[in-house]
Amino acid sequence: MKNKKQKIIFFYVKAGGGHLAGSKTIAESIQNQYPDVKIELFDILQNSHKIVQKLFNKGYSYIVNYIPLIFSAASIIMRPKRVNKAILDALALETKKDIIKIITKHKPDKIVTTYFCSRIIRKALKDMDIDIPLITVVTDNFTPPNAWFSETKSEYITLSQRAKQVGVDQGIDQNKIKVFEGLINQRYNKSMTQKEKNIFKKEKDLDNNLTILLTGGGPGLNNMEKMVKRLTTINKDVNILCVTGYNKIQRKRMEIIAKRSERIKVFGFVDFMYELINISDLVISKAGPASVLEILMINKPLIITSYIWEQEKGNMEFVVNNNMGYYEPNPIRAVGLVNKILNDKELQKQLVKNINKNKIKNEVDDLAKYIYNL
Numbered sequence: 001m002k003n004k005k006q007k008i009i010f011f012y013v014k015a016g017g018g019h020l021a022g023s024k025t026i027a028e029s030i031q032n033q034y035p036d037v038k039i040e041l042f043d044i045l046q047n048s049h050k051i052v053q054k055l056f057n058k059g060y061s062y063i064v065n066y067i068p069l070i071f072s073a074a075s076i077i078m079r080p081k082r083v084n085k086a087i088l089d090a091l092a093l094e095t096k097k098d099i100i101k102i103i104t105k106h107k108p109d110k111i112v113t114t115y116f117c118s119r120i121i122r123k124a125l126k127d128m129d130i131d132i133p134l135i136t137v138v139t140d141n142f143t144p145p146n147a148w149f150s151e152t153k154s155e156y157i158t159l160s161q162r163a164k165q166v167g168v169d170q171g172i173d174q175n176k177i178k179v180f181e182g183l184i185n186q187r188y189n190k191s192m193t194q195k196e197k198n199i200f201k202k203e204k205d206l207d208n209n210l211t212i213l214l215t216g217g218g219p220g221l222n223n224m225e226k227m228v229k230r231l232t233t234i235n236k237d238v239n240i241l242c243v244t245g246y247n248k249i250q251r252k253r254m255e256i257i258a259k260r261s262e263r264i265k266v267f268g269f270v271d272f273m274y275e276l277i278n279i280s281d282l283v284i285s286k287a288g289p290a291s292v293l294e295i296l297m298i299n300k301p302l303i304i305t306s307y308i309w310e311q312e313k314g315n316m317e318f319v320v321n322n323n324m325g326y327y328e329p330n331p332i333r334a335v336g337l338v339n340k341i342l343n344d345k346e347l348q349k350q351l352v353k354n355i356n357k358n359k360i361k362n363e364v365d366d367l368a369k370y371i372y373n374l
Helices: 017-035 048-068 068-077 082-106 118-128 161-169 194-203 224-234 248-258 273-279 289-297 311-322 331-344 345-358 364-373
Strands: 007-011 038-045 112-113 133-137 155-158 177-179 209-217 239-243 264-267 283-285 303-306 326-327
Touching: 007 017, 007 082, 017 038, 017 289, 048 068, 082 118, 112 118, 118 133, 118 273, 155 161, 155 311, 155 364, 177 326, 194 273, 209 224, 209 273, 224 239, 224 248, 224 331, 239 273, 248 264, 273 289, 283 289, 289 303, 289 311, 303 311, 303 331, 311 326, 331 345
Parallel strands: 007 038, 007 112, 112 133, 133 155, 155 177, 209 239, 209 283, 239 264, 283 303, 303 326
Antiparallel strands: none
16 A cells, blocks of 8 residues: 555544644645645535534534533533444434545545544445545544544554553454554644744734733633733733634634733634744643643643543643643632742743653654554
């Protein structure tokens, strides 16, 4: 297979943005290493009913930010195998025909999915009587939901030994699960130079004062409004950068708050997160799998204010248990932690030292090479 010009299809779901980002990161790495490979990305819900698309895309964002207990309850309900298989089989009724059309049209040599839909894709391949490699890349770093491992014939890639063990516990042959630590863009392997930072700050009309970044990935960050209001009353000289992702409601609210101070900058969904992290002195974030690793790779102290149970719980534990940052869901106490960190140079140095000690890895190139050689 590796001596033939390959065609690879990636399937993802837009919910949260992380699944698409994971597909793009792997696809980019494969393309950089093997330019002759033809790669195409598809949202498995692209032709589904509009209600289904809204539920997965906009509904996901709203629930995780404003009623997270519902998402947690859903995660608990889906833990038993028979339940998550039943739900995926129901979703297959909505998506399988479209998957078959895509496979028929593009004739891939292998399929990669960064969403837990391998059971659905396997059903499509079985209906077509096609036997090609199907690789599931589990994008949750440490504590993935059981639904990721609902199909036993696929090849699996996890981002930690802890995540691999979840798969083994779900009955997947341990030899079918490969571990590659880290799944983020290779840009994060190296920090920006001071000259590069200064150029970017000038572009965004920022000075050299202390800078705080608040981000929650695609869905935005829960309690961002409360924290920013509090920050502006405590320290009026700090630059506050707010990334609301595709959360349009939060962006509108933040733009109203930003009128109070020229030091508040509000952004929607951006393609310069790498730069924003680099110029920041401290980051407040949700415990998204890619976000946490991106922040730590650039050696920035981190305050996590929320996580999705159970899939992001391991990310929070990784940061807190290794003393690389804090978890504080209360917005007032979170702002108190900001002041504590920014006013204590020794604490800042210790946090950065702890980050370096843990040697955060980004093995996306090895992951991509493995997929190519399957």
